[in-house]
Amino acid sequence: xAHLAVSDVRAKYGTLEVLKGVTFSIGKGEIATLVGxxxxxxxxxxxxxxxxxxxxxGTVEIAGERMNxxxxxxxxxxxxxxxxxxxxxxxxxxxxxxxxxxxxxLKIKKWDKxxxxxxxxxxxxxxxxxxxxxxxxDQLSGxxxxxxxxxxxxxxxxxxxxLDEVTSALDPELVNEVLDAIRKLADEGMTMVIVSHEMAFxxxxxxxxxxxDAGQIVEAGTPKEILDTPKTERARDxxxxxxxx
Amino acid sequence: MNYxxxxxxxxxxxxxxxxxxxxxxxxxxxxxxxxxxxxxxxxTLKTYAPWPLRVLVDCYVVFITNTPALIQIYFLYFGLPxxxxxxxxxxxxxxxxxxxxxxxxxxxxxxxFLSVRVSEIEAGQTLGMSLIQQVRYIIVPHIAxxxxxAVANFFIVILVMGTSVGALIGVDELTGQAINLSAxxxxxxxxxxxxxxxxxxxxxxxxxxxxxxxxWAFRVKARIF
Numbered sequence: 001x002a003h004l005a006v007s008d009v010r011a012k013y014g015t016l017e018v019l020k021g022v023t024f025s026i027g028k029g030e031i032a033t034l035v036g037x038x039x040x041x042x043x044x045x046x047x048x049x050x051x052x053x054x055x056x057x058g059t060v061e062i063a064g065e066r067m068n069x070x071x072x073x074x075x076x077x078x079x080x081x082x083x084x085x086x087x088x089x090x091x092x093x094x095x096x097x098x099x100x101x102x103x104x105x106l107k108i109k110k111w112d113k114x115x116x117x118x119x120x121x122x123x124x125x126x127x128x129x130x131x132x133x134x135x136x137x138d139q140l141s142g143x144x145x146x147x148x149x150x151x152x153x154x155x156x157x158x159x160x161x162x163l164d165e166v167t168s169a170l171d172p173e174l175v176n177e178v179l180d181a182i183r184k185l186a187d188e189g190m191t192m193v194i195v196s197h198e199m200a201f202x203x204x205x206x207x208x209x210x211x212x213d214a215g216q217i218v219e220a221g222t223p224k225e226i227l228d229t230p231k232t233e234r235a236r237d238x239x240x241x242x243x244x245x
Numbered sequence: 246m247n248y249x250x251x252x253x254x255x256x257x258x259x260x261x262x263x264x265x266x267x268x269x270x271x272x273x274x275x276x277x278x279x280x281x282x283x284x285x286x287x288x289t290l291k292t293y294a295p296w297p298l299r300v301l302v303d304c305y306v307v308f309i310t311n312t313p314a315l316i317q318i319y320f321l322y323f324g325l326p327x328x329x330x331x332x333x334x335x336x337x338x339x340x341x342x343x344x345x346x347x348x349x350x351x352x353x354x355x356x357x358f359l360s361v362r363v364s365e366i367e368a369g370q371t372l373g374m375s376l377i378q379q380v381r382y383i384i385v386p387h388i389a390x391x392x393x394x395a396v397a398n399f400f401i402v403i404l405v406m407g408t409s410v411g412a413l414i415g416v417d418e419l420t421g422q423a424i425n426l427s428a429x430x431x432x433x434x435x436x437x438x439x440x441x442x443x444x445x446x447x448x449x450x451x452x453x454x455x456x457x458x459x460x461w462a463f464r465v466k467a468r469i470f
Contacts, residue, residue, distance in 0.1 A: 079372070079373045084371050088364055090364040091365075093365070094390055108373050
């Protein structure tokens with residue numbers, strides 16, 4: 001059974017339909033990557049899943065459970081099951097690293113303080129930032145901030161992790177430290193949907209590659225199928241441009 | 246120039262000046278606190294309320310910021326008694342200064358509301374925060390930090406410029422006290438020199454206090470000088 005099943009999902013910004021019926025699914029522990037040109041709707045898929053962009057049609061199921069986005073409560077139910085990491089990290093700048101990680105588990109979920117703190121320390125170890133627990137975000141490099149954002153998302157124990165171009169804002173030499181952290185998560189069996197332009201990374205980590213253009217899925221398949229032998233002209237054109245260098 | 250400075254008479258009356266300084270400090274603090282409350286309410290209304298309330302806030306802010314504080318306080322002290330509203334001179338000064346501060350702090354706080362980064366709000370939302378939790382954990386701390394320097398400067402403005410208007414309606418704050426004492430023995434130069442120094446010291450103490458408070462509470466890298 002699919003762990004995440006997205007079926008004919010539609011979304012609009014005003015009158016502009018940015019998702020024109022998107023359908024894909026992944027199993028537990030699998031990793032799907034969304035690729036495609038800018039403006040194709042990749043990020044919007046993740047934002048719609050998190051209820052940041054209003055969903056105007058279609059269905060989303062997580063572990064067989066239907067998610068609705070029609071009320072604030074139902075949106076929160078979706079946010080309980082998924083977590084997102086943004087391109088620009090979006091850390092709370094007035095808080096330390098540790099406070100960023102523990103705020104939601106302590107204040108919103110009201111989980112046990114001792115467990116939250118020890119879990120937060122474990123996650124900081126996982127992303128290699130054990131020594132930065134008391135630093136503020138403006139004292140960290142972009143790569144470090146992004147790893148904090150990753151740990152913060154994980155602190156809520158999501159069933160599915162969404163990563164929205166998490167390395168696009170980083171200096172090239174900082175990209176690998178973030179990718180390494182994602183690799184570790186993959187090894188732990190985390191189910192992930194990743195929007196990325198790092199094609200080598202996509203090829204290495206993805207179970208499924210979904211190529212999008214103009215708010216629709218053009219084709220989907222294994223990394224080998226999509227990256228090496230794309231069937232559609234649109235995908236061939238896109239990959240020939242970006243894989244050349 | 247054969248003026249002979251005689252500071253002795255000033256020192257004799259120094260306790261009275263200190264009393265005036267204390268009153269100045271109290272008036273500044275109360276007017277600022279009241280104004281901050283008005284400003285917070287008005288800035289919230291201006292950001293989230295329906296348009297009639299927003300227009301009302303605009304009228305208040307425009308009316309107050311575009312008229313001199315002295316006119317506002319004279320209006321309360323000399324004008325309103327004609328209509329039967331009679332308050333003490335200190336009450337008039339405090340009400341006037343509070344309303345005045347409220348309008349300016351509305352503008353400052355409003356700028357703070359507008360400066361909250363959408364990305365942090367979205368991060369809060371995706372972590373499952375309700376609107377109230379977003380305000381409490383993201384918006385208020387952010388505003389507090391971003392507008393702290395402007396608010397701290399404004400406190401000094403009220404403390405020094407605002408309260409001294411009281412002298413003109415007979416409030417014995419620092420300026421008023423200086424004028425009263427000078428008028429007795431015409432030692433204006435000595436009194437005003439000492440009082441100017443006292444204002445500087447008062448402001449200096451307030452600045453250090455505010456800078457320390459800002460660093461401690463909001464991680465503001467405030468300069469003291």
